[in-house]
Amino acid sequence: MKKLLLLPLATALCGALAGAHAGPPAAAPRPAYFALKVYHLKSSRQEALVDSFLQHQYVPALHAAGIPAIGVFKPVGNDTAADRRVYVFTPYASMKQWEQVDKGVAAKLVAAGGGYENAVYTNPAYGRQENIFIKAFDEMTALNAPRLDAPKAERVYELRSYEGASEKIFRNKVQMFNAGGEIKLFDRLGFNGIFYGEVLFGPKMPNLMYMTSFKNMPDREAHWKAFGADPEWKRLSGLPEYQNNVAHIDITFLRPANYSDL
Template identity: 75%
Template sequence: MKRIFLLLLIGSYLGFGPSATARPLAARPTYFELKVYHLKTARQVAVVDSFLQHQYVPQLHAAGVGTVGVFKAIGNDTAVDKRIYVFTPFASLSQWEKLRQTTAPKLLAAGGSFENAPYNNPAYGRLETIFLKAFDEMTALTAPKLTAPKAERVYELRSYEGASEKIFRNKMQMFNAGGEIKLFNRLGFNGIFYGEVLFGAKMPNLMYMTSFANKADREAHWKAFGADPEWKRLSALPEYQNNVSHIDITFLQPANYSDL
């Protein structure tokens, strides 16, 4: 009963539920869960990597989630905070809730070095979860059109923070109605998702991920973006000034078992 109430409460906040105006199914946005494993040692990286490849991702596939992205931060080998990112799209909140109910017991029952790690030698440092709602301009996950080997690809995850809710929503409008996503698409940025963070540590903020064949390809795309007349026009509009207070950029590479 508590779970049903929670879903109704969240659904009401997100714009659907008993009191919400119904929208056609095709127009309903996708929701994204982004898990970030913070790791301290190479052993933890290996344990989490094995768990994701052999247990977690197969369980999600079996539960009907066809695409799960797993990424490692470039430079993990020498970083103090080594990170593995797990990106999962959901067609609805009910799908997310059902998956939590059905997969968690199976993963616990399967055991292994991840689930059975002792308190004084844990499998990871901390687990961060970010939950997002897809933008209106791009309501679903889009797989990248890349032919380069996964080991050469560069995925760029960006987070844009706003100084206030009002200013943050102005930046969201710039992406949607303003045409920023359309510009990314025209220039071939291979955008995977664009979303509003509903639950996370850096709100109010939006996040999006683009993908490139390699680092040189990434640099060439951003150079073209900065020089594009449409971007110069859009970024000069008075209504879109000072709508980002902080930017975080993370470069990622997909795991060899990632679906993206």
């Protein structure tokens, strides 16, 4: 059963990632869930320790478990921030796959040891972990490698969280993304969406989250300018049924780690 769950996603995602380096990337099958882990770090030592763990242990272990596309990102300006962060994004075909991979990888990493796993309580590897579990929107048809030709150091990945004032109002915004056509508009305008989904478990519920990607900040500004001026967005955002359906927006600008798959 495990092979049946993992093989289709692994095969297609490998093709997508290979395409990112040789011609237009291919779309992978639609993942059902995403795990977004956020490390909160207090020092450059902790950041280096987490980086080493992710690059040399965690990401390879997930690859071996059949998850070939792992995204690792850091906020722009992370080096000078008081709260340094590292975001780890992992797609899953099902809840069962997440459970199988999570248990298997955790056991192997503990057994393998290392500076991260064996850090003592007086000198920990990180401050805290924040774990967010997300269900893919219906209209997110595939996981795509970004169509970006810029070096990773110049790219801008924009992570957004939209909070609803209530569950009912939140559902209205979700409908706007799906049936309303907001995701299709992002796709048509070339926003290079990484994921779109509703948060099932997280600190700011009810909320949805999504990530788009750009070759640099001017490219990001140009895309959002085109979005705001698009007749379809003006029509959609002007509909009476979609008014006042976002209570708060958080925007985080990220760049991929040099070992990130996305």
